[in-house]
Amino acid sequence: MALPLTDTQVRDCRDRIRAVAEAQFARRGLAATSLRSIAAELGWAPASLYRYFRNKDELLAATRAAALNRFSDRIEAAYAQPGDLWERSRALGDAYVDFAFEQPAAYQLIFALEQADGDKTPALRAAEERSHRTLTGYIEDMVAAGLLEGDPELLGHVYWSAIHGLIVLQMAGKLKPSLPFDTIRHEITRLLTRGALNRLGRAGHID
Amino acid sequence: MALPLTDTQVRDCRDRIRAVAEAQFARRGLAATSLRSIAAELGWAPASLYRYFRNKDELLAATRAAALNRFSDRIEAAYAQPGDLWERSRALGDAYVDFAFEQPAAYQLIFALEQADGDKTPALRAAEERSHRTLTGYIEDMVAAGLLEGDPELLGHVYWSAIHGLIVLQMAGKLKPSLPFDTIRHEITRLLTRGALNRLGRAGHID
DNA sequence: TTGCTTACCGAACAGTGTTTAGTATGCAAG
DNA sequence: CTTGCATACTAAACACTGTTCGGTAAGCAA
Numbered sequence: 001m002a003l004p005l006t007d008t009q010v011r012d013c014r015d016r017i018r019a020v021a022e023a024q025f026a027r028r029g030l031a032a033t034s035l036r037s038i039a040a041e042l043g044w045a046p047a048s049l050y051r052y053f054r055n056k057d058e059l060l061a062a063t064r065a066a067a068l069n070r071f072s073d074r075i076e077a078a079y080a081q082p083g084d085l086w087e088r089s090r091a092l093g094d095a096y097v098d099f100a101f102e103q104p105a106a107y108q109l110i111f112a113l114e115q116a117d118g119d120k121t122p123a124l125r126a127a128e129e130r131s132h133r134t135l136t137g138y139i140e141d142m143v144a145a146g147l148l149e150g151d152p153e154l155l156g157h158v159y160w161s162a163i164h165g166l167i168v169l170q171m172a173g174k175l176k177p178s179l180p181f182d183t184i185r186h187e188i189t190r191l192l193t194r195g196a197l198n199r200l201g202r203a204g205h206i207d
Numbered sequence: 208m209a210l211p212l213t214d215t216q217v218r219d220c221r222d223r224i225r226a227v228a229e230a231q232f233a234r235r236g237l238a239a240t241s242l243r244s245i246a247a248e249l250g251w252a253p254a255s256l257y258r259y260f261r262n263k264d265e266l267l268a269a270t271r272a273a274a275l276n277r278f279s280d281r282i283e284a285a286y287a288q289p290g291d292l293w294e295r296s297r298a299l300g301d302a303y304v305d306f307a308f309e310q311p312a313a314y315q316l317i318f319a320l321e322q323a324d325g326d327k328t329p330a331l332r333a334a335e336e337r338s339h340r341t342l343t344g345y346i347e348d349m350v351a352a353g354l355l356e357g358d359p360e361l362l363g364h365v366y367w368s369a370i371h372g373l374i375v376l377q378m379a380g381k382l383k384p385s386l387p388f389d390t391i392r393h394e395i396t397r398l399l400t401r402g403a404l405n406r407l408g409r410a411g412h413i414d
Numbered sequence: 415t416t417g418c419t420t421a422c423c424g425a426a427c428a429g430t431g432t433t434t435a436g437t438a439t440g441c442a443a444g
Numbered sequence: 445c446t447t448g449c450a451t452a453c454t455a456a457a458c459a460c461t462g463t464t465c466g467g468t469a470a471g472c473a474a
C-alpha cells in the first residue's frame with residue numbers, strides 16, 4: 001500500500017467514503033455524523049479521509065451531488081419514456097414523488113432539510129401553530145367567500161409553499177435577472193387575488 | 208448580585224441574550240455563532256448563559272420563536288386592517304413579502320434555511336444546474352405545447368416550489384391525516400396535467 | 415458578625431474538524 | 445539482494461466547540 005493509487009481506485013475510494021457518509025446521515029442524522037464516526041466504520045483513522053476530501057464540507061457536498069444526480073436520473077428516465085405529453089407528465093410526477101418517499105434521507109439531503117424535531121421548545125411549537133393558523137385561516141376566509149374552491153388545508157399548503165418557494169429563490173438570486181424586483185410581489189398578489197389555484201384542493205382521482 | 212432575580216428581570220435577561228444571538232446569527236451566520244462568542248459580546252462567561260437557557264438548542268429555539276412571532280404580528284396586523292377581502296388580501300401578501308425582504312436573516316431563521324453558499328463544489332453546482340434544467344425544461348415543453356401559458360422560468364419556480372412544499376409537509380406529517388396517502392400524488396398529477404397554474408407567469412401589473 | 419441563598423465565573427471534560435510529523439509499505443534503481 | 449524513495453496511512457497534537465462542576469463573592473436576614 002505504498003504505490004500511487006490509480007484514478008479509478010481513488011474514485012472508488014471516494015465513493016466508498018461517500019456511501020458510508022450518506023448511510024450515517026440517514027441513520028444518525030446529519031449533525032450526529034462526524035468524520036471520526038465515518039472513519040471508524042471504514043476502519044480508518046480520521047485523518048485518512050483528508051487524502052480524498054479537502055474537508056467535511058466537501059464530503060457533504062459530494063454526497064449531496066451524488067443524491068441529486070440519482071434524483072435527476074430517475075426524473076429524466078421517466079420523462080424520456082415513450083408516450084404523449086400527458087403520459088410523460090404523469091411519469092415524471094410519479095418519479096419525483098416516488099424518489100422523495102422511497103429515499104427520504106436522500107431527498108432531505110438534497111434540499112438541506114433538518115430532520116431535527118426534538119429540539120422544539122413549547123414556545124416554538126406554539127409560535128409555529130399560531131403562524132400556521134393565521135395563514136390557513138386566511139385561506140379559509142377565501143374559500144368561505146367563494147373566491148377559492150377546494151379543501152382549505154391542502155389549498156393552503158400549496159399556496160404558501162409556492163409563495164415561500166418564490167421568496168427563497170428570489171433571495172438566493174435564482175430568479176432570472178430580467179425580472180424586475182417587484183415582479184415577485186405582483187405575482188404573489190395575483191396568486192392571492194385571482195384565485196389561480198382555485199382548481200386545486202378538491203380531492204379526487206384524475207380520469 | 209446575590210439576591211434572586213425577579214421573573215421580569217429573568218425575562219429581560221433572556222431577551223437580551225436572545226437579541227445578541229439573533230444579531231450574531233444574522234451577522235456571522237448560524238454555524239459561526241458559538242455560545243462563547245455570544246457570552247463575549249455580553250461581557251459574560253460562557254457558563255453563565257446556562258442560568259437562562261438549558262442549552263444552545265433551547266436558545267436557538269427561543270430566537271426562532273421570537274422571530275416567528277414578529278412575523279405573525281405583521282401578518283395579522285395587515286390582515287386585520289379595514290377594507291374588503293381583496294384589499295386585506297393584498298395587505299397580507301405585502302406584509303409577508305415585506306417581512307421576508309426587510310428581515311431576511313429572521314426569515315431564514317424561521318424556515319431554517321442555510322445561507323451557506325461557499326461550500327458548493329463544482330460537482331454539486333453542476334448537479335444542481337442539471338436538475339434545474341431538467342425540471343425547467345419540462346415546463347418549457349408544456350408551454351411550447353400550449354398547455355401552459357406564461358414565462359417558463361417563473362412558472363417553473365412556482366410549480367416546483369408548490370410540489371416540493373407538499374412533499375415536505377407530507378413527510379413532516381403536517382398534512383391532515385384524513386387525506387389518504389396517495390392524495391398528494393393525485394394533486395401533483397393534476398397540477399402537472401390540468402394547467403391549473405396557467406394563469407401565472409405572465410409578467411405584468413395587476414389592475 | 416454570622417450564615418445563607420444566589421448570580422456568576424474559572425477551569426476542566428469530552429468531542430469536534432483539522433494539521434503535522436512520522437511510520438511502514440512495496441515498487442524501482444543500483 | 446540491497447538501497448532509496450514515493451506514498452497510503454496513522455498517531456498525536458491543536459484549536460475550537462458545548463457542557464459541567466466546584467468555587468467565589470455579593471447582598472439580605474438573623
